[in-house]
Structure formats: C-alpha cells, structure tokens
Amino acid sequence: MQLAQREQIDKVARLLFRTTGLLVIAILGGIFLMLLWNTVAFFLKVKPMDFITGTQWNPSGSQVSYGILPLLVSTILVTFGAMVIAIPLSLGTAAFLSEYAGKTLKNILKPVIEMLAAIPSVAIGFLGIVVLGPGIAHLTGQSNGLNALNGAILLSVMALPTIITVAEDAINGVPSSYKEASYSVGASKWQTLIKVTIPAAAPGILAAIMLGVGRAIGETMTVLMATGNASAFPKGFFHSVRTITATIAIEMGEVPYQTTHYYALFAIAAVLFLITLAVNLIGEHFVNKYRKYQEA
Amino acid sequence: MSNEPIKLAAQHVDLWFGKKQVLKNINITFPKNIVTALIGPSGCGKSTLLRCFNRMHDLSPDAHIEGKFLLDEQDIYNQKISATEVRRRIGMVFQKANTFPKSIYENINYGLKINDVPKADRPGIVEQALKESYLWDEVKDNLDMPATRLSGGQQQRLCIARTVALRPEVILMDEPCSALDPLSTAKIEELIVELKKDYTILIVTHNMQQAQRIADKTVFMYLGEIIESGNTKSIFTDPQEELTTNYVKGHFG
Amino acid sequence: MSKKLASILEWGTLLISTGTVCFFLVVIMWDIISKGAASLSWDFITALPTDGMTKGGILPAIIGTVLLTLITALVAAPFGISCAIYLNEYASDNWTTRIIRASIRNLAGVPSIIYGLFGLALFVQGLHMGTSLISAGLTLGLLSLPYIIITTEEALRRIPASTREAALAVGATQLESIRDVVLPSAIPGILTGIVLTLSRAAGETAPILFTGVAFYINNPSGYLNQEFMALPYHLYMLSTQHQAIEQVRPLAYGTALVLIIVVFLLNLSAFYIRYKHSKNE
Numbered sequence: 001m002q003l004a005q006r007e008q009i010d011k012v013a014r015l016l017f018r019t020t021g022l023l024v025i026a027i028l029g030g031i032f033l034m035l036l037w038n039t040v041a042f043f044l045k046v047k048p049m050d051f052i053t054g055t056q057w058n059p060s061g062s063q064v065s066y067g068i069l070p071l072l073v074s075t076i077l078v079t080f081g082a083m084v085i086a087i088p089l090s091l092g093t094a095a096f097l098s099e100y101a102g103k104t105l106k107n108i109l110k111p112v113i114e115m116l117a118a119i120p121s122v123a124i125g126f127l128g129i130v131v132l133g134p135g136i137a138h139l140t141g142q143s144n145g146l147n148a149l150n151g152a153i154l155l156s157v158m159a160l161p162t163i164i165t166v167a168e169d170a171i172n173g174v175p176s177s178y179k180e181a182s183y184s185v186g187a188s189k190w191q192t193l194i195k196v197t198i199p200a201a202a203p204g205i206l207a208a209i210m211l212g213v214g215r216a217i218g219e220t221m222t223v224l225m226a227t228g229n230a231s232a233f234p235k236g237f238f239h240s241v242r243t244i245t246a247t248i249a250i251e252m253g254e255v256p257y258q259t260t261h262y263y264a265l266f267a268i269a270a271v272l273f274l275i276t277l278a279v280n281l282i283g284e285h286f287v288n289k290y291r292k293y294q295e296a
Numbered sequence: 297m298s299n300e301p302i303k304l305a306a307q308h309v310d311l312w313f314g315k316k317q318v319l320k321n322i323n324i325t326f327p328k329n330i331v332t333a334l335i336g337p338s339g340c341g342k343s344t345l346l347r348c349f350n351r352m353h354d355l356s357p358d359a360h361i362e363g364k365f366l367l368d369e370q371d372i373y374n375q376k377i378s379a380t381e382v383r384r385r386i387g388m389v390f391q392k393a394n395t396f397p398k399s400i401y402e403n404i405n406y407g408l409k410i411n412d413v414p415k416a417d418r419p420g421i422v423e424q425a426l427k428e429s430y431l432w433d434e435v436k437d438n439l440d441m442p443a444t445r446l447s448g449g450q451q452q453r454l455c456i457a458r459t460v461a462l463r464p465e466v467i468l469m470d471e472p473c474s475a476l477d478p479l480s481t482a483k484i485e486e487l488i489v490e491l492k493k494d495y496t497i498l499i500v501t502h503n504m505q506q507a508q509r510i511a512d513k514t515v516f517m518y519l520g521e522i523i524e525s526g527n528t529k530s531i532f533t534d535p536q537e538e539l540t541t542n543y544v545k546g547h548f549g
Numbered sequence: 550m551s552k553k554l555a556s557i558l559e560w561g562t563l564l565i566s567t568g569t570v571c572f573f574l575v576v577i578m579w580d581i582i583s584k585g586a587a588s589l590s591w592d593f594i595t596a597l598p599t600d601g602m603t604k605g606g607i608l609p610a611i612i613g614t615v616l617l618t619l620i621t622a623l624v625a626a627p628f629g630i631s632c633a634i635y636l637n638e639y640a641s642d643n644w645t646t647r648i649i650r651a652s653i654r655n656l657a658g659v660p661s662i663i664y665g666l667f668g669l670a671l672f673v674q675g676l677h678m679g680t681s682l683i684s685a686g687l688t689l690g691l692l693s694l695p696y697i698i699i700t701t702e703e704a705l706r707r708i709p710a711s712t713r714e715a716a717l718a719v720g721a722t723q724l725e726s727i728r729d730v731v732l733p734s735a736i737p738g739i740l741t742g743i744v745l746t747l748s749r750a751a752g753e754t755a756p757i758l759f760t761g762v763a764f765y766i767n768n769p770s771g772y773l774n775q776e777f778m779a780l781p782y783h784l785y786m787l788s789t790q791h792q793a794i795e796q797v798r799p800l801a802y803g804t805a806l807v808l809i810i811v812v813f814l815l816n817l818s819a820f821y822i823r824y825k826h827s828k829n830e
Contacts, residue, residue: 006722006725007722009722009724010722010723010724010725013724014639014723014724016631017631017632017634017635017638017639018635018639018640020628020631020632020635021632021635021636021640021645021646021649022645022649023628023632024632024649024652024653024656024694024695024698025648025649025652027652027656027691027694028652028655028656028659030667030671031656031659031663031664031667034666034667034670034671035663035666038670088566089566089569089570090566090570091566092562092563092565092566092567093563093566093567093570095563096563096564096566096567097567100560100563101567109567109571112570112571112574113570114816115574115578115813115816116570116573116574116577118748118749118752118812118813118816119577119752119809119812120751120752120753120754120781120808120809120812121752121753121754122752122754122781122782122784122785122808123577123581123752123781123784123805123808123809124577125785125788126784126785126788126801126805127576127577127580127581129788129789130580130788130798130801130802131576131580157573157577160570160573164570188556190555190556190559190560214658217660218658218659218660218661218662218663219660220660220661220662220754220755221754221755221781221785224785225785225788225789245660245662245755248662248665248666249662249755249758252665252666252669252758252759253758253759257674265666266666269662269663269666272660272662272663273659273660273663276658276659276660277655277658279658280654280655280658284654
C-alpha cells in the first residue's frame with residue numbers, strides 16, 4: 001500500500017477512535033436529558049412541592065398522589081441498614097486480609113470474595129425469599145420475612161466484595177514506614193492497625209464505603225424480591241418497604257406510555273440518578289484526597 | 297573529515313515538556329557517514345534531542361518543539377513530509393532491546409511488509425540484514441523462534457538488523473549497550489564501526505570509553521545546551537570548556 | 550494473661566468478620582447447589598417449559614441469555630475497545646479528555662434500572678425497535694461499556710511505550726503500531742476484562758425488564774426483533790409472580806443453579822485467560 005494511502009487510513013482511524021470517545025459523553029448526556037425531559041413533563045402536571053414533600057405514593061388509587069418521601073425513606077432505610085452490617089464486616093475482613101492473613105490464606109480468601117461478587121443479584125434476592133425470609137419470620141413471628149431488614153442483609157452481602165476490595169487496597173497502600181515507626185515505639189500490631197494504619201487509610205476506606213453505598217442505593221432485584229414492596233410509609237426494619245428502584249421495576253412494566261404515572265417514574269429515577277451521582281462524586285473526592293496523600 | 301556533506305542538522309531548537317524547557321537553542325550539524333556521539337550527564341537532554349530526529353515526541357502531547365530539523369536540507373517537521381516517512385529514512389535503535397513479540401524472521405519482515413517491499417525480495421533482505429548485524433550464524437536455523445528467547449545482546453542486534461533492513465539514511469542509537477554485558481557490547485561496537493560505511497550514525501552514550509572507541513565526532517551537552525562539539529580526540533584530550541574538562545575527566549555525571 | 554486475652558479478642562474480631570463473609574458464600578452456594586441439583590437434568594436444560602411453567606425445562610431461557618450476552622459483547626466490545634484506544638493512545642490531557650473520563654466513571658455508577666429506562670426511551674420507543682432481543686442487548690451493551698473501557702485501558706497501559714516506538718521506528722503509522730503490536734500484546738488483558746464484564750451482564754435483570762424480556766414465549770427461535778426469555782428474569786418470575794409458587798420452587802432452584810453455573814463458567818474462563826497469560830510472560 002502506498003504511504004499516502006496508509007496515512008489517510010491512519011487519519012480516518014484516529015477520527016473514528018475519537019468519535020467513540022465523544023459518544024461516551026453523549027450517552028451520559030443522553031441519560032441525563034432523558035431523565036430531565038420526562039421530569040419536566042411530570043412537573044407540568046404535578047407540583048414539585050407535592051412530589052418532594054408528599055408522604056403518599058399512590059398513582060392508581062381514587063386519590064392519586066405522587067409523593068416521593070415513602071420511596072426515598074425506604075431506599076435510605078435499607079441502604080443504611082446494609083451499611084451498618086457491611087462496613088464493620090468489610091473493614092474487619094480487609095484488615096485481616098492485608099495485615100494478618102498469610103499468602104496461602106489470601107489465595108483462598110481472594111477467590112471467595114470474587115465469587116461473592118459474581119453472584120447475580122437476582123439469585124441473592126431469591127435466597128432472600130427462600131432462606132432469609134422464613135428465617136426472619138420464624139424469629140419475629142411474622143407471616144413472612146419480606147421486610148427492610150431482609151433487604152438490608154442481602155444488600156450488605158452484595159456491597160461486601162466492593163468495599164473489601166477497595167478498602168484492602170487502601171490499607172495495603174499505607175507506607176510501611178508508618179507502621180515501622182509505630183512498632184518502634186512499642187505499639188502492638190492491633191494498636192498500630194487501629195491508631196496508625198486505619199486512620200492513614202481513611203480517605204481510601206471512605207471511598208470504598210461510598211462505592212458500596214452507591215451499589216446498594218442503585219440495586220434493584222434484591223430489594224424488589226426481598227422487601228415486600230408495601231407502598232405505605234416505612235415504619236421500621238421489620239416492616240415491608242418499597243424502594244425507588246423497586247417502584248420503577250414494578251410499575252414501569254404496566255403503565256401506559258406518556259401518562260403522568262409514566263413521567264412520575266422518570267422523575268423518581270432522576271432523584272435516584274442525582275443521589276448516586278452525589279455519592280460517586282463524594283467517593284471520587286476521597287479517592288483524589290487519598291492519592292494526593294500517598295504522593296506526598 | 298569536515299569535507300563530508302552535512303546529512304542532518306538542528307537549527308535554533310528549543311523544546312519544552314509542559315512548562316519545563318529541556319532543550320535550549322540547539323545548533324548542530326552531523327556530517328554524512330560519520331559516527332557522532334552525544335555525551336553528557338543524565339537529564340542533559342541528549343536522548344531528547346536524539347528522539348527529535350525521528351519525531352518520537354509526536355506521541356507526547358505535552359512536548360512543544362520550536363526550531364528546525366533538517367535532513368538533506370529538508371525540514372522534517374514540514375507539512376510536506378510525514379512522521380512515518382521521516383522514521384523510515386531515519387531509523388532508531390533504543391536503549392532496551394524492544395523486539396516485537398513475534399518470530400525472529402517476522403521482526404525484520406514486519407518493517408518490509410508495511411513499507412510495501414515486494415514479497416519475493418523479503419527473504420533475501422532479512423538474510424542480508426541478519427548478516428550485516430552479525431546475527432545470521434547464530435539464528436539461521438531458528439528463524440521461526442520467538443525473538444524474546446534470544447539473549448539481550450542478540451535481541452539488540454536483531455533490533456539493529458530490523459533497522460538496517462529498511463536501508464535508512466541515518467541510524468539513531470539511544471544508549472544501545474547500556475543493558476548489555478561487555479562481550480555483547482564489543483560486538484555491537486564492532487558492528488557500528490562497520491555500519492558507518494553506509495549510514496550516518498548518531499549515538500547517545502554514557503560510556504566515555506565507548507565514545508572514544510567508535511565516534512569520529514563528539515557532542516557534549518549539559519542542562520539542555522550544547523557546550524562543546526568537535527572531533528572526538530580533541531574533545532577528550534583538549535577540551536575548550538571547563539565543564540567539558542570536568543565531565544570527560546569524570547568529575548561529575 | 551489479660552494482655553494475651555486482649556490479643557485473642559482483637560484477633561478474633563477480624564477472624565469473625567472474615568468468617569462471616571465466607572459463611573455468606575457457603576450458605577448461598579450450599580443452598581442453591583444442594584436444592585438445585587435435584588432439578589438439574591439433561592431434560593431440564595434441553596426441554597421447553599410445559600404445563601403452565603410448572604414442569605419441563607428452561608431451554609428458551611438459556612438460549613435467550615446466551616444470545617443476549619452475545620449481542621452485549623458485539624455492541625460493547627468494539628465500542629469499548631475503540632474508546633479505550635482513543636484514551637490511552639491518542640488523547641492528550643485536555644478538557645475533552647477529562648470530561649470523557651468523568652463520563653465513564655459516572656456511567657459505571659449509574660444504577661442498572663436507569664439503563665433500563667434509557668433503553669426503553671431510546672431503543673424501544675425512540676428508535677421503534679419495540680421490546681425485543683436487540684433492544685435489550687443494546688441496553689446491556691451500554692451498561693457494560695464503561696467496564697470494558699476501564700479494563701481495556703488498563704490492559705493497554707501495561708504495554709510499555711518502547712513497544713509502540715519499535716513499530717513506529719520501522720515506519721509503521723500509529724494505527725499500524727496499535728493493530729500489529731499493541732493490541733496483540735494486550736489481547737489477554739482485554740479479553741479477561743470483556744469476559745468478566747459479560748458475566749455480570751448475563752446475570753443482570755433490571756435493564757431488560759422493560760426492553761424485551763418475557764416470561765413465556767411460544768417461539769424460542771431468538772429473532773432479534775422478538776421478545777425473549779432469560780435466566781435471571783425466569784428466576785425472578787418463578788420465585789415471585791407464579792400462581793403456584795410452592796409447586797415451581799424446584800424449578801426456581803434449578804434455574805438459579807444454571808444461572809450461577811453460566812456466570813461462574815464465564816468467570817473461570819476469564820481467570821484461565823489471565824493465568825495462561827501470566828505463565829507465558
């Protein structure tokens with residue numbers, strides 16, 4: 001092939017690669033615009049204040065209302081519960097992996113965590129119905145155990161691998177000179193871990209937690225299957241709740257296109273999008289902080 | 297020796313990486329069929345200057361170059377000539393042998409293939425190039441072996457063979473022996489002296505004995521500037537600048 | 550003595566955390582394998598469902614998931630690799646590049662149900678593809694894109710600059726150096742990333758809910774413009790929406806086991822590629 005021709009092809013290829021790069025921006029922009037467009041359509045029919053402060057989500061009853069609060073509180077409740085369980089467990093595991101476990105043990109535990117991460121959310125939701133639900137029902141004397149607690153436990157299982165992996169990287173990244181300094185003044189391994197290593201790795205650990213939170217908030221199938229999906233205002237961990245994601249999953253399949261109800265589902269999706277965006281940005285902030293700190 | 301025509305030149309060259317200026321007002325000419333050594337302490341810009349001549353900085357977006365580089369009086373950064381063509385005419389051998397993850401034969405054949413050398417001519421050229429780099433006898437029975445299985449010195453000679461197979465006009469060498477043992481180094485030095493008959497060679501080296509052994513001309517650089525250049529013998533025995541004196545006597549570097 | 554007790558307690562805390570994590574996996578695997586194995590048979594994976602989904606096999610769901618994953622790969626892999634090539638080989642550090650990178654990170658954090666909505670609005674309605682295999686495949690392709698870009702870029706970054714320079718120095722254009730030298734060296738890493746991403750996509754349910762998945766279709770031929778069955782959705786429906794939920798529980802367990810086997814097989818092949826490559830180096 002002639003040189004000029006080869007260079008022409010080279011130029012075209014460069015343009016093509018660049019176009020795919022720019023298309024990525026277009027996809028995120030497209031998602032954003034889709035949510036914005038439909039949310040605006042929704043707000044033309046329902047007052048934003050009614051949406052934000054409404055305590056009832058009842059799109060099909062005689063008294064139609066589109067209050068996001070019960071869904072939002074459900075989402076927060078389940079995520080909070082998941083984090084209460086997942087954070088200590090993952091930090092303990094991450095610390096164990098990086099500070100105590102030998103090479104052999106690590107080679108067993110790493111695949112365990114990778115396998116846990118690989119299990120599809122629908123399979124975990126299924127176990128919420130057939131294993132965890134009956135278990136909770138047995139303990140509490142309820143008819144079934146499909147409630148916020150069930151969802152929180154399942155979500156914690158799903159968030160564990162993410163938090164463990166990122167937190168372990170953060171703990172591993174603490175310079176050994178820090179630990180040596182601590183040992184040299186007579187601190188024990190545990191004291192060093194609690195007082196030196198974990199504080200030094202804090203920004204990385206916070207980033208790990210934020211990733212876990214983002215995962216839990218956005219998760220659909222497990223909460224859809226395990227939390228019972230009662231649309232009443234959530235009363236606590238032992239009651240059925242219905243998250244934003246579950247509401248979209250249940251109602252979008254049945255709603256006619258371009259109705260107020262249809263737009264309403266995009267509006268709650270927009271809220272979900274903004275929350276995960278904020279969580280990710282906070283996580284990124286900690287990641288940057290951690291990097292700077294490591295470079296210093 | 298000074299009667300040789302000028303093959304390569306740099307005129308008023310400044311180069312920045314981001315905000316950091318790495319080359320300052322470089323003016324230098326390289327005569328045809330001569331080995332020129334670029335010497336100087338680490339970070340003096342000698343490798344950076346060398347890489348300008350086959351436009352390797354095109355890949356670093358933060359590099360900014362001003363001034364002119366001339367090959368046979370043609371500006372190699374001109375719109376009329378492409379980086380690909382420049383690189384074909386000015387070959388380069390790198391510090392660490394960077395053979396392709398392909399067979400020995402393919403390592404040389406690849407350049408021929410993409411540069412549209414007729415298929416029937418390729419085996420002959422590969423053999424010739426391997427002979428010119430004194431590698432033929434060692435590999436002729438194993439041309440299908442992955443190049444990565446060769447020793448470091450053999451791999452570097454394969455890189456030289458790959459370069460000469462394309463019959464460039466100039467060969468740039470960036471510390472080609474720095475990762476090699478003395479025996480392999482001796483072989484490559486012998487090869488360079490041999491190649492001088494057909495090519496103009498620029499070699500960056502840290503090794504001052506090496507410069508004295510193989511280079512006709514020597515250029516001493518310091519902090520991005522050319523301090524002194526001239527015949528190798530006079531640079532090493534009768535330097536005009538104090539910095540050069542200190543460097544060639546091994547006071548720093 | 551009390552010091553020793555304290556150290557046992559401290560060590561014990563970490564051990565219990567780790568043990569609990571392992572316990573979760575053991576419970577999940579044990580329950581699904583022990584109860585799913587009873588339903589697993591040759592018929593179960595090669596027969597159509599019968600008797601109102603209370604008997605028979607799950608062949609259409611297996612075929613649907615395989616086809617869906619293939620479409621996802623065909624959409625996301627070329628697009629993702631191309632974008633990663635741009636970022637790693639061409640892009641300079643400017644505003645556009647930073648926006649592209651930020652977009653990728655954010656796309657990776659967008660909840661999967663929102664991809665489902667986007668697929669519904671863009672492919673099903675906007676481009677009039679209807680609820681179909683192709684709409685769902687494109688939606689999952691978009692979901693997989695950021696992960697493929699990130700893993701491919703990592704694989705490309707591991708290829709040293711000297712490899713690229715070697716090709717350029719013998720007169721290759723940048724495209725030729727990428728095609729002939731960079732990509733062949735990076736292919737194991739790229740493949741590992743793609744297969745791992747696909748194993749996630751194969752288990753996804755939320756993005757296909759409104760874009761084409763169906764509980765039952767008569768005609769399991771897998772046409773691009775038709776609705777399809779998929780393993781994760783089948784498991785969801787069998788375990789929550791079926792009239793005779795207790796009766797179909799063994800089928801649900803069997804489906805769960807098949808789904809997990811599919812996902813783990815994909816994971817294993819990714820590890821195999823990685824392992825084989827690390828041995829070659």
